[in-house]
Amino acid sequence: MLSRSEERLLRALQRRKARESQGFFLAEGVRVAEALVRTGIALELAIVSTTLEDTPRGRQLQDALAARVSLRIVPERVVRASAATENPQGVLVVARAPVALLADVRVNTHSRLLVCDAVQDPGNLGTLIRVADAFAAAAVILLPGTVDAWNPKVVRSAAGSSFHLPLVSASVADLSAWLRQHRFLTLGAAPGGAALEPESLPARAALIVGNEGAGLSEETQALVDRMVRIDMPGHAESLNVAVAAGILLYLLARGET
Amino acid sequence: MLSRSEERLLRALQRRKARESQGFFLAEGVRVAEALVRTGIALELAIVSTTLEDTPRGRQLQDALAARVSLRIVPERVVRASAATENPQGVLVVARAPVALLADVRVNTHSRLLVCDAVQDPGNLGTLIRVADAFAAAAVILLPGTVDAWNPKVVRSAAGSSFHLPLVSASVADLSAWLRQHRFLTLGAAPGGAALEPESLPARAALIVGNEGAGLSEETQALVDRMVRIDMPGHAESLNVAVAAGILLYLLARGET
Numbered sequence: 213m214l215s216r217s218e219e220r221l222l223r224a225l226q227r228r229k230a231r232e233s234q235g236f237f238l239a240e241g242v243r244v245a246e247a248l249v250r251t252g253i254a255l256e257l258a259i260v261s262t263t264l265e266d267t268p269r270g271r272q273l274q275d276a277l278a279a280r281v282s283l284r285i286v287p288e289r290v291v292r293a294s295a296a297t298e299n300p301q302g303v304l305v306v307a308r309a310p311v312a313l314l315a316d317v318r319v320n321t322h323s324r325l326l327v328c329d330a331v332q333d334p335g336n337l338g339t340l341i342r343v344a345d346a347f348a349a350a351a352v353i354l355l356p357g358t359v360d361a362w363n364p365k366v367v368r369s370a371a372g373s374s375f376h377l378p379l380v381s382a383s384v385a386d387l388s389a390w391l392r393q394h395r396f397l398t399l400g401a402a403p404g405g406a407a408l409e410p411e412s413l414p415a416r417a418a419l420i421v422g423n424e425g426a427g428l429s430e431e432t433q434a435l436v437d438r439m440v441r442i443d444m445p446g447h448a449e450s451l452n453v454a455v456a457a458g459i460l461l462y463l464l465a466r467g468e469t
Numbered sequence: 470m471l472s473r474s475e476e477r478l479l480r481a482l483q484r485r486k487a488r489e490s491q492g493f494f495l496a497e498g499v500r501v502a503e504a505l506v507r508t509g510i511a512l513e514l515a516i517v518s519t520t521l522e523d524t525p526r527g528r529q530l531q532d533a534l535a536a537r538v539s540l541r542i543v544p545e546r547v548v549r550a551s552a553a554t555e556n557p558q559g560v561l562v563v564a565r566a567p568v569a570l571l572a573d574v575r576v577n578t579h580s581r582l583l584v585c586d587a588v589q590d591p592g593n594l595g596t597l598i599r600v601a602d603a604f605a606a607a608a609v610i611l612l613p614g615t616v617d618a619w620n621p622k623v624v625r626s627a628a629g630s631s632f633h634l635p636l637v638s639a640s641v642a643d644l645s646a647w648l649r650q651h652r653f654l655t656l657g658a659a660p661g662g663a664a665l666e667p668e669s670l671p672a673r674a675a676l677i678v679g680n681e682g683a684g685l686s687e688e689t690q691a692l693v694d695r696m697v698r699i700d701m702p703g704h705a706e707s708l709n710v711a712v713a714a715g716i717l718l719y720l721l722a723r724g725e726t
Contacts, residue, residue, distance in 0.1 A: 335592055345704050347701060348701075348702040348703035372706075373705045377703075377704075445722050447603075452715075454709065454711075459715055459716055462699065
């Protein structure tokens with residue numbers, strides 16, 4: 213069973229304020245826990261169900277966790293009751309949330325950035341982080357109004373990518389100065405934009421995506437050097453934000469090679 | 470207030486069995502309701518919050534609904550309590566679920582299909598339907614094990630696209646015969662596949678995407694003529710299924726023009 217203080221900690225970490233004051237986050241699900249245990253991120257506590265070791269993959273994960281952190285083995289229902297996501301697959305890990313600043317972002321000759329402006333759905337932000345990781349973005353920048361990157365549902369949707377690249381919270385003003393200093397061209401997705409021609413882009417490009425309903429805020433639109441569109445021959449008026457970012461980051465990555 | 474039988478109907482429609490036996494589905498949220506009211510789909514009942522008409526957009530939607538269906542105006546909390554999605558934005562509509570068969574799919578010189586094999590997350594299926602609509606697929610085919618296309622969360626994520634193209638449930642055997650009869654080339658997404666070269670594809674192509682964890686089933690793999698890959702220069706091992714389908718359907722649509 214879990215102690216009272218462990219129960220309290222798990223409940224608290226479902227709230228952004230508690231995550232920020234305590235510096236921890238919750239990683240749920242087999243795939244996310246596997247990705248986490250391969251990193252150097254400090255682990256605080258792992259809770260696994262008694263049935264996790266029933267599969268070879270689960271046993272391997274349990275062994276890897278046991279080698280690094282204090283492990284509580286509890287009934288499956290306790291794991292579920294303590295989890296923030298619907299199906300935690302028998303594993304929750306409490307770990308120290310990495311903190312990254314703009315100064316930590318490594319800029320190379322060819323750098324791509326993904327900037328999220330008031331993205332509100334945790335599943336969308338997690339999928340955006342996964343897409344940024346897949347197409348080798350140097351970082352994901354989170355502007356004010358965006359859901360917390362260490363929300364357990366975001367971490368779950370990111371499928372391990374949260375641990376692969378810096379997730380940086382920044383103000384529009386700070387980001388603007390930093391992008392100028394490092395000579396990034398900023399792209400915004402908009403139906404009225406130009407077709408994206410990766411060949412004509414500079415080596416450093418930042419793609420800005422906006423809120424699911426409202427799109428880019430006025431303040432953020434002022435950052436955009438070039439609006440780009442995705443040609444859609446069908447009926448849908450728009451794409452899901454993570455799908456749109458996926459297509460554009462794919463095209464940007466392909467343009468480099 | 471709602472009558473007992475209306476309350477019962479709304480609760481029942483959160484379950485697949487009741488949807489199938491009654492032939493209705495629940496559309497929730499402003500955008501979905503707006504798309505629905507523009508179609509010829511038969512509406513059964515609309516429930517809107519007393520605050521919907523506080524905005525011009527809400528008032529317009531309420532008027533459009535009132536012109537077509539019996540309207541209940543209730544407190545916001547009643548709308549929330551009756552909804553299957555987290556934030557129904559003050560509007561729920563009960564409507565007749567369209568039924569489509571393989572024979573209803575219109576096949577042209579250039580046709581693209583999206584086939585979903587045991588896709589389980591409602592948000593993913595809805596986003597897949599939206600992507601298929603955006604890139605002008607002729608239909609979305611749902612193989613056994615896939616979440617119900619008329620699940621309220623699927624309808625919500627599809628953002629109105631559910632009403633724009635046929636959503637067809639079919640067995641692998643029936644689909645296989647139909648694809649052969651209509652000379653479709655079938656593509657499956659897999660890391661070991663070939664690069665997609667839209668120029669070299671026949672006019673008719675069906676993209677098959679699989680379960681979020683397990684990928685394509687063995688039975689479905691046997692349908693695939695060509696495995697295609699998406700080059701990912703970064704760290705993520707895979708993409709979200711809807712993002713992957715978005716990139717491939719974008720490339721397929723662009724190859725046509």
